[in-house]
Amino acid sequence: MKIPNSCRDISGLLLAREDRTLSLGERLAVRAHILTCRACRRFEKQTLILRDALRQWRQSRQQDQG
Amino acid sequence: MNRPPQPVLDADALARQIEPLRPTLLRLARLQLRNEAWAEDAVSETVLAALQGAAGFRGGAQVKTWIIGILKHKLLDQLRLHARETTVAADDDDGEALDGELYRRDGHFRELPEKWADPCSELQREQFFAVLEACMERLPGRQGRVFLMREWLEIDSAAICQELAIAPTNLWILLHRARLRLRECLQLNWFVAASR
Structure with a gap:
């Protein structure tokens, strides 16, 4: 199997991480790539911001004051 | 007493x-x-x-x-x-086009992803949530449904596959596209506007 290493592969894994557990190999590939890739670091930051925003949205929609 | x-x-x-x-x-x-x-x-x-x-x-x-x-x-x-009606429907998406806008042929990003500022600060939370909902609404039907099952109903992927009788790989493709689209929509309609 090909080792994921393009930004397309890595950002794909960063999105997949929201919906499934990555394998050890996938996690290592992400870590290694991100060390040297500014674009994917930015992309990762975006996925984390979105994760948190969705959580806050969910909360606000089910609370009385929302 | x-x-x-x-x-x-x-x-x-x-x-x-x-x-x-x-x-x-x-x-x-x-x-x-x-x-x-x-x-x-x-x-x-x-x-x-x-x-x-x-x-x-x-x-x-x-x-x-x-x-x-x-x-x-x-x-x-x-x-x-309505599981059958919602999953049998023809695929309503052009994943390829989405991909082409974001990545070069060699797999690099076309443009450096933007720095996003926290969208949930007190002042603008409600406006942001309105844009977020509008962007989710704009997702193609099947993508929207599974995405909301994940993020709104908080059902895990395996359970969604079971409920809708679809294969995990199909679900992951739908969710992947939904997340890319949502990101794109927010980039255009929130983060760009907010940084001006």
């Missing part, structure tokens, strides 16, 4: 509290189900179940939190009921 009994809302009082929530319930039902008739069914059933369960509702719990909990169950019921 007996403590005074917990105040329990009677059905009329509860109905009065539920009525103003109806538009919110309907909006969230539409967002999840992407079908007007199903959404209305889900909301009617929710209100009915709430009124029937009024005796079990303790005044202490929050009405909205309680009724949203009921709504989520009713939404899942509707999704189950």
